[in-house]
Amino acid sequence: MSGTIDREQAVAIAYGRGHLPLRLPAGARITTIRKRALPKLPDAAAALDAALRTKPFGSPPLSQLAAGKRSACILICDITRPVPNRLFLRPMIETMVTAGIPIDRITVLVATGLHRPNLGEELAELVGDPWVLAEVRVENHDARNEDDHVDLGRTPTRGTPVKLDRRFVEADLRIATGLVEPHFMAGWSGGRKVIAPGVAGHETIRTFHSARFMEDPLAVQCNLIGNPLHEEQLEIVRMLGYCYALNTVIDEDRDLVFVSFGEIIASHQAAVDFVSGATHVPVGRKFSTVVTSSAGYPLDKTYYQTIKGMVTPLDILAPGGTLIMASECSEGFGSAEFREAQQRLVDLGPERFLATLTAKSLAEVDEWQTEMQVKSLRVGRVELYTTGLAQADRDVTGVHLVTNIDEAVAAAITRSGDSAVAVIPEGPYVIPYHQPAAA
Incomplete structure (x- = not known):
């Protein structure tokens, strides 16, 4: 059912x-x-630890990914999504530091898209962990600032211009984090969507938001097959190169019911497979x-x-x-x-x-x-x-x-x-x- x-x-x-x-x-x-109803995870910390260390999708554990890297950028969604950042940011950062990445070379970047920045008390609420705010550089993406972006060219299929935040593109280790839930254009949020439009330049985002995409009958909630937005996002990920994702699913009480980590496309698909049957309700x-x-x-x-x-x-x-x-x-x-x-x-x-x-x-x-x-x-x-x-x-x-x-x-x-x-x-x-x- x-x-x-x-x-x-x-x-x-x-x-x-x-x-x-x-x-x-x-x-x-x-x-x-x-x-x-989805069963709550009895021990969210243990589930997160397993996702990062022993059960990644399509990639080595986070500790191995971080070994030998000189810098890292972790994307988080902005305040419009109730992602449980408080549960995973510090364990991820501590794993990276233990693996040898200097803490001053780790950036947490708020994937605002074209939304306003999250500042002050709102930023503290979003991050959810005072230690992270005190120890790590936390910054907001600004889609309108051209100098903040690297031009990667155009997607091969539809020619979407691809400009992404320099702090993410130039990091040795790139990780997107987010919440997987129905999205009324991209099919599902999370994973690749945190990159584009999350930390894309305004031209990339405005192309996604043009009628060419918006009026496509396959650009709808809970659909990834033939969805032009999803397909463009996958092409952007491939143009970018190696990146990873931590995806979460929460219930009506905002409690964690699923977490996946690994290669960005594989880990996102695992979360979609988990939640789709519960969320897409026949009437x-x-x-x-x-x-x-x-x-x-x-x-x-x-x-x-x-x-x-x-x-x-x-x-x-x-x-x-x-x-x-x-x-x-x-x-x-x-x-x-x-x-x-x-x-x-x-x-x-x-x-x-x-x-x-x-x-x-x-x-x-x-x-x-x-x-x-x-x-x-x-x-x-x-x-x-x-x-x-x-x-x-x-x-x-x-x-x-x-x-x-x-x-x-x-x-x-x-x-x-x-x-x-x-x-x-x-x-x-x-x-x-x-x-x-x-x-």
Whole structure:
């Protein structure tokens, strides 16, 4: 069984650092869609030690990889992903130092892509270990600084320009770390994605975010076969040369359930194989009312990140149905570039906005997220419950704002005449797909 579907009258969905309780109409027939439960690792430290020392995928143990090396760069995801960095950064760094790499030649690099840097208390929260912050150089990638990047040329198949952060390219030992979860374009996050777009230059990232890739029907969540983004990422890894990855999988409580280490492609595939059956959930019907979240903190810090949760459930939303999204947006809207794209969406409408993108080889910064929102607007009505957006920002969301999520569900049921409601408490970490029951 790929996942679990329970029926209940009351349910809570992830919101901010907690949960938002739903009190739905008595006549509502609720289907709650969750990942299949994955057993927690009884000893996370022991599992990590085994991954690094005795069970690497397609590579020697970390201690052997580090032997004879003069420098190392470890990539970590930015604050938008709840990667348990606190569990593995220090053991990895200590292994490298024991193997002979000077600690002052080890860099932890935050793979921000085109996101803002993580600084101060936020950086401390992200790293999760005061020792690492005190002993090791921790820096942020800046995609806009041309001098920070090495030009590796273009990918052989699609000609994507490849510029990567110099600190990673020039390190003797290169390791990406991350969280493997569904990604609504690249199929799955983690592994190769932490390199590109994680520490790529803006031209590389904007090529990935162009309509040429975004509108490809195979560039969707949980799919790697024929996915043009995934294929380009693999080509970039091969152009770069030897690099490795530590991949994690966590459950709804953010506890570790799987960890893999080794050659970057092999170790990532091992994590995908582990989690895919639990995350990709078959559902026997489509729903006129779907209630979901942005998976809570940190993914619901901004409206920019919220859009991910608007796209992942579309396969089970009936045409013309209502998708109700709950996201705290505690940090507000997102970048100035994203706000400008949203303003164009509101001014032009979805189809005219999309028409302005199709001829571009390079997307404008952050407009791709607005393009993804258009996919949900094509299917049905999108509503947003949030407590974190100023009125000026609410005006350019491009969706319907609601002040009471329970009343919004009741109204959606009335509009459709269908009392069946799908609820996805963990938002984009769960990918439901329509699989009609056999006749």
